[in-house]
Amino acid sequence: MKASIYNLIIPTDNSGEFILYNTLKCSAFVIDEEVKNILENSKFLDGNSLEDNCFQTFKKEGIIIDDNIDERKIVKVLREDSKFHKSYMKFVVLTTYACNLACPYCFEGKGDILHKSMSPDSTKRFIKFVKNMAEEYNRKIIDVTLFGGEPLLNLDACFEILDSLYNWCKEKNIKFKPGIITNGTLLNQEIIDKFVKYGMYFIQITLDGPKDVNDQRRIHKNGKGTYDEIIKNLQMVKKSGIPIQLLVNVDKSNFDRIEELLDDLIKKDLGEILIPIEPVYSVTEACAGYTPLCLRDVEIEKIIPKLWRMADKKGFQLPLAPNKFPLWCGTEFRFSYVVDSFCDIYKCVSFLGKKEHCVGSINEDGKITEIKYPYYDLMARDPLNMETCRDCKLLPMCGGGCPALAYKNYGTYHRESCLRIKGLEDRIKLYLETQFPDKFKN
């Protein structure tokens, strides 16, 4: 037997105590220095190397494995299986490219480059497309996220989509899971009431710091800040019971002000919500100018986990659970579609509006016209063929990183991009601490 190549050994705050996490099996143990040394240094492991029940448990949980097993092949199979599995189907729809804000780091160019809104005809095509796909693949759940630009600038399309799919799903006994990613400024009670009626599954809104910070960057076209209106609308959403995801984008200019934001949220009765705290990346040309303000990798590693820990201590929820399959994100799933207001289809929101990434279009019958080459190019991405990824311990949870960023950096999807991997060990540690507090008495 030999040790798995996917054992990650992370020091805890107690000396001589470590977390052993297997990124392939997602199994975790607390171990001491002796076991750590055995796992790290023994070329050959048998029943004599470790105590018997420890040996048996490790064998069962994939910490130690048979000599002939090449675990990278397992990763490869799990990856292809997840990608092509028909049970994952997700639609993101751009009701408009236009936006009423002018955030400096916008990857879509603030609605100034493209500002087309979805026409009633295109809206109908999109709805038909969703229904066709659901019927063809016998779906029991339909997952549609409204996106923009600012989706609420095209209220007619939003509600046409929600209303029509809600009723159709009810009739067909399919679960409808709509979501919306909005800047939050255009919400009002009437809209929220309708969302409740349609079973809105989540609302994602963004705040980037306390009022003075946020109002420098989440701004109207005329420069006016958005903090107060967003807080007011967040409170309204919270009352409605629709789950909130409050995204906080962190960079050099605001990382030291996040605590103030969190405290203010608590004061305003917005504690305990789900709060993804993520570094800002420049993934498109539209926001390339913002790059100097983005945190560098070493800074991300130092700063972001500290913010997660802080938010956790203050009682917020955090999306910390490590990935359980070797894909970076939904983009590489076969049936993951981003449909823009022209009814062109992309695989990722950061490809929007760029013909070289367009994988097809929806025709009048609600069918994909022809699958174009970028679809094959992206779907053929295989981190097992990438040198950096091939022997990386984190591959089973990372899947080679963000294909969009790889494209931006190297002009191809077929390169690694070690995004968010910085601080990943801390993320796992924090996740395990929150899941098993009694195991980490500090």
Next chain:
Amino acid sequence: MKPSFYNVFVELNNNKKEYILYNTLTRSAFVVDEQVKNILENLDNFDINQLEKQVSETFKEAGIIIDDEIDELKIVKVEYDLNRFKSDYVKFVVIPTYECNLACPYCYVEREDIANKKMSNEKAEAAINFIKNITNQSKGNELSLTLFGGEPLANIDGSFFILDSLDQWCKEKNIKFIVRMYSNGTLLTKEIADELLKHNISFLQITLAGPKKIHDEKRVFKNGEGTFEKTIDAIKIAINSKIPLVIAVNIDKDNKDSMEELLEDLISRGLTGARIMFTPIYTMPHSCAEYEPHCLSFEEWGEVLPNLQKMALDKGFDVPLDPYLEPFFCWAVVKNSFVIDPFGDIYKCTSLLEKKHSIGTLENDGKIPKFKWPYYDLMSRDPTSIDACKACKYLPMCGGGCPALSYFLHGTFHKQRCVRVKPGFDKKIKVFFEESLTKN
């Protein structure tokens, strides 16, 4: 624009310097003259303007010429993985017994360790539940069951128990049930044939190994007596019962030149028009290795097959040619495809029925077990990462060939093994097109 890497040219025998242009990726086909061939083969200095506008438009549409930035190997990879993992269908081969009433010298399960093992009722039930669980999990609306052996009719109770149970379950669940059986035929009766037909059997394969004289040396009862007459009776029973029958004719060095005699004999027995498929005999190191000197190499086989097909077609038999032009499907590397043997061991391929290749064992309740390493080893086979396959024009149709034979030769699934597509491709494709042209 550039010409596709997957254009294959095959010269027609009409003395006009004309060629079949066949694209192995898009499966489009044209007849072209030498000039067009030369233009398309000039990969380094391809000039689209040398083609007439209408021709180049048609070629674009058909994938004969493609955009410069397209790497077709990526398309091959995605389609290969999509077909393996999309899980729209589930396919099971069940071996109700390893027992057989014959003693053919090239038998692939003639091994002491498994001889005569019959599937117990308990295991059959576990197999049925396993099959139901996989079908439910895959949410497919089609279930394919193949009864295999040994001789499946040597365990007729077991075979029909499995058939009945799954047939009924599929009816309840509104799932299409597809039944296939491979049999030596000697135990087939009118009653059994009618019973099989009730279960909508869509494919019954019965095997011959040459004209009577040769067949009776190769396909023999345990006492050494030949089976030709019995097999012919079975073929007649099946045809009279209207079961979709395929006569498989096993070919090796000994009988390849005697096929005319066999076909004439079949005609004289009133079997003109029967569906005939020629299949090569090959050996496996763990069972019939000593038969190897009789076998044709796959290169020889590629040359022999089209001649046999042509002869059988000319004599009025129904010869399926399409398998060579369909996307090659090795079921062993398809996610929801399993072989279950009488011990209750689960495998991916009938050529890999050795414990070390088993991917799991049936649990009593048919719960899907955690698959073992050989599942991942086999499923991770990626012909687009095999150097010889990357450079091969036949890859889109072949998929890297047979992983089991690769294992026998190289000790790994991850090597090429050209079996069915490349050897004799030119000849085969000519037979195919001549046939489809005469039919239309």
